[in-house]
Amino acid sequence: MTALSVTTPNSSGVEPILEARNIQKHFGHVVALREGNFQLRPDEIHAIVGDNGAGKSTLIKIISGVFHADGGEVLLDGRPVSITNPREARVLGIETVYQDLALAEHLDAAANLFLGREMLLPPPLSWFGFLDKKSMKQRAEGEMQRLKIGIQSVEQPVQSLSGGQRQAVAVARAIAWGNRIVIMDEPTAALGVRESAMVLELMREVKNHGIAVIMISHNLPEVFAVADRITVLRLGRTIATIDTSDTSLEAVVGFMTGALDALV
């Protein structure tokens, strides 16, 4: 216990870009979150860990506007914000890779990359909503190349891609658009060793571009490899937020399982 240095709120001096305070959320009588606390610094990769059903996905879905919290508040740049739908989150520069990917399987990778913000042909054609398919295809190809994502054609329906390739498309979409915060819910779950390494590398790159990253993962070695800080959730409660460099895998497991008491 003494070996652990714990970052309590506002002890770091760096203003958090995003803060979730005392978030509560229940579904019927299932309590998904009792006390979700979370602080994200602008220049970090922040991992959220916890057992199945701990409330990780629920917490990030509240941040990305999919769910509405029953209590608590979310602050962006220190100001309370109410993100009532995913579109608002996107406008604020928050992009999310959902655990279930949220891709339109019948559409191709290019269409998915631009879904909800299609490029249009110049006026007057844009008034009717004419798609600029060529530009979108080119930019999608460029994006795939930049991220070293190997898919044969960006004009192939996503349903014909492998699980890993699909995941890569979802990750590419978030990275391409997120300009403040990128959230990834188990982005490496379906990936092989090489592809996982690639996604982790992408996370570092995103961070180097000054974009904060929230990652959820069950793979602790992976978390220790990339994350600057770790927040542990247990049964809907934030148990601890720890600097990765100051903790050990055993300690994190201890917090996850309840062998170690809550710090905060």
Next chain:
Amino acid sequence: MAKGKMGSSVKHDVIAAEDVITSELTRGERALDLVWRSWLFIFLLGLIVFFWSQTPANSFLTGSNFKLIALNTSEVILLAIGETFVIVTAGIDLSIGGILLIAGTCGGKVMLALSGTHAQVQMGLYPHATTAICVGIAVCIVMGTAWGLVNGLLITLLKLPPFIVTLGTLGITFGLSDLISGGTNFFAPVPPSFTDKIGNGTFLGLYVPIWIAIFFLIVAHIVYHHLRFGRYTAAVGSNEEGARRTGIAVNRQIVKVYALAGFLAGSAAVLDLAIFTNISRASHSSDNLNAIGAVVIGGTSLFGGVGTIIGSAIGAFIPTIAQNGLVIMNVPSFWQEVLVGVTIIFAVYLDQVRRRRSSK
């Protein structure tokens, strides 16, 4: 050494065998795909050849008869276009036949009421025909769109299954139409100038309704494949929750699609009045069957996400060719419905098989 060599040659053989298997599989798959893609043409062609061989010479396979078939198909095409968009959202619209009927009933009534006094119209005089026609057309279209909007709003706001909502509005529109018309034909035909110019009018050798259907087809094809509207329609049908999370206004899109189907049913009502000068429930009881049949036979998946406008247009010819041929053969045209019904089931089965194969 020798052992190692043998081992490697065995390995090599195995790989070669696998290669053969996979290439054979893909060849088989390719053949199946080709059959899948062209079965509709083969089926249509078979139908035409069948009727040609079973009817007296110069009755079925003539230019004028095919123009007639195309005329009868024009309405189904409009309905099928709307139904295609709806089915691509993974929904269904069972009410378009009822919407057509109520739009046509109201539009026709208004047309007659504005054409002149009751006595004048009964004597075949239509002093204000032009105004009456314009207002009547507007009533048909507004009426159709409004019922489509009602469908869309009920589905999205009350979160009800499209199947139930549109089945309900089918009953409502059929019932209301009969209440409005008293269950009988209009007391007089719609203004003759309307019929002459639109219903029986020709342009470049084809009936005007056929041109109207072609126009709608081209526009719908562009909307589906090249406009954001088409892309959002497919996205909603492919993954509704995913579409919502990318910021697409999913409910608004669904409402628009049902309104579009209603608008097209209203437009089909205009054609119906112009072609038949009258409108009755009996002639629209199988509209839903024909339109939904055209869409699924044409290759649009009932599960949403993918569709084809052109396929639906081709599929729309199945019921009309069947009806036309059976009438010439002197067979009760009720067989048409039987044939369309069987073909629908076959088409959906084919789609299922294809999906199962591609998801393997």
